Amino acid sequence: MPFTAPDRRRFLALSGAVALGACTPALTEEEVRAATDLERFGFTPAEGYGLIEDGEYTIPPVPLGYLEYPNRRELVVYDGTESAGTIEIDPHAKFLYWILDDGTAWRYPIAVGRAGRSLRRPTVIRRKVEWPGWTPTANMLRTQPEVYGPFRSGVPGGLASPLGARALYLYQGGRDTYYRIHGTNDLASIGNSGSAGCIRLFNQDIIDLYERVPNGTNVRIRTKADSERILGPELSNRGVELPPTIVSPETIYGAVEDQTAADTDTGAETDA
Numbered sequence: 485m486p487f488t489a490p491d492r493r494r495f496l497a498l499s500g501a502v503a504l505g506a507c508t509p510a511l512t513e514e515e516v517r518a519a520t521d522l523e524r525f526g527f528t529p530a531e532g533y534g535l536i537e538d539g540e541y542t543i544p545p546v547p548l549g550y551l552e553y554p555n556r557r558e559l560v561v562y563d564g565t566e567s568a569g570t571i572e573i574d575p576h577a578k579f580l581y582w583i584l585d586d587g588t589a590w591r592y593p594i595a596v597g598r599a600g601r602s603l604r605r606p607t608v609i610r611r612k613v614e615w616p617g618w619t620p621t622a623n624m625l626r627t628q629p630e631v632y633g634p635f636r637s638g639v640p641g642g643l644a645s646p647l648g649a650r651a652l653y654l655y656q657g658g659r660d661t662y663y664r665i666h667g668t669n670d671l672a673s674i675g676n677s678g679s680a681g682c683i684r685l686f687n688q689d690i691i692d693l694y695e696r697v698p699n700g701t702n703v704r705i706r707t708k709a710d711s712e713r714i715l716g717p718e719l720s721n722r723g724v725e726l727p728p729t730i731v732s733p734e735t736i737y738g739a740v741e742d743q744t745a746a747d748t749d750t751g752a753e754t755d756a
Contacts, residue, residue, distance in 0.1 A: 532557060533688045541615065541643055543687050550671045550686075554579075554719075555593045557689050562589035563714050566704050571665075571697065573683060574706040575603070577720045578675050580665070580683065582696055592693060595673035595684040603654075603663050603682070609701045610660075611653035612694060615641035621662055643669075649687040650694040654703055665703075666690060676723040 533546040560581075566572045568585035575596045581589040619638035624631075639645050648667020655661060664682045667690035668674070674686055685693065711720035 533686065536688060536691065538649060538691065539615075541649070543649060543691075546671060546686055546688060550674060554591075554722075555675045557593070557692065558591050559588055560591045562587060564589075564706065564710070569701065571609075571701055571703045572706055573603070573665075573703065574711050574715075574720075575683075576706070576708050576711040576722075577715050578677075578723050580685070580693070582693060590693070590696070592685055592689045593674050595668065595670070595675065596677050597682055597684065603661075603705060605656065605705075607654035607656055607661055607663060607703045609652045609665075609697060609699055609703065610655040610658075612699060613641075613651050613653070614694075615649060616645060616647045616651040616666070617641040618645050618647045648684070648690060650690045652694065652697065652701075665693075673726060677725045 533551060535545045536543040562581060562583055564572055564581065564583070566581075566583055568583050570583050572581040572583060572589075573579075573594070574581070575594075578594050578596060580592045580594045582592075583589045617638055617640045618635075620632035620635055625633060625636055641647075646666075646668070647664065648669060651664050651666040653660060654663040654665070666682065666684060667687040668684035669687070670684070671686065673684060706714075708720070714720075
């Protein structure tokens with residue numbers, strides 16, 4: 485929903501930005517954090533991160549413990565240098581920005597895996613998939629066979645897929661880079677770094693982002709220097725390095741079988 489002029493002034497003040505006029509003083513950080521969720525984020529936790537019925541799948545709500553500020557989707561004043569209609573990823577502060585043409589951006593909290601940390605060059609979204617399946621790459625199988633070997637045949641799209649509810653596939657010059665922006669069931673990883681994966685979002689957030697961005701969207705990576713300049717050293721070094729999470733094949737494939745059985749019982753169609 486576009487802002488009216490008064491709403492935008494209120495939004496800029498709540499974001500701690502420079503006031504638009506002498507009668508609209510900027511708020512302190514404490515006052516911004518004390519603002520209601522509806523004022524600061526544009527939605528309440530129940531609205532933004534609640535249960536989602538997505539076709540044949542039910543996505544559970546995100547527990548509030550994972551949504552501590554700033555681990556929330558938020559409309560912010562954009563202080564970066566990229567143009568409107570671009571995704572900018574800050575792998576240092578663990579944020580993804582979808583930049584709008586009015587000087588604002590939707591900011592999403594992310595997790596950055598080992599593959600995501602090696603993403604430095606510009607890419608373009610060339611493919612968008614709902615409930616994507618996942619197959620480990622040859623490099624994953626070679627470097628961490630104990631983690632990925634049991635899944636070499638792949639995991640079909642659905643609740644058990646490591647790519648979550650949606651995936652945006654990143655290309656360079658028409659070539660698939662194997663980098664992805666995608667959902668995740670690993671809620672604790674959001675706001676942190678991990679040993680695996682690319683750029684992960686809460687499933688609620690990747691669904692929101694998926695609906696906003698078209699194919700052909702450019703994706704840029706914010707440098708460490710820019711992250712510290714824009715956000716400050718503390719926020720630009722947000723998160724911790726998490727140990728590898730090894731999930732048993734029985735857990736993954738068991739969830740797939742349970743979903744298939746449920747679909748059969750209800751007469752729903754599934755993708756092979």
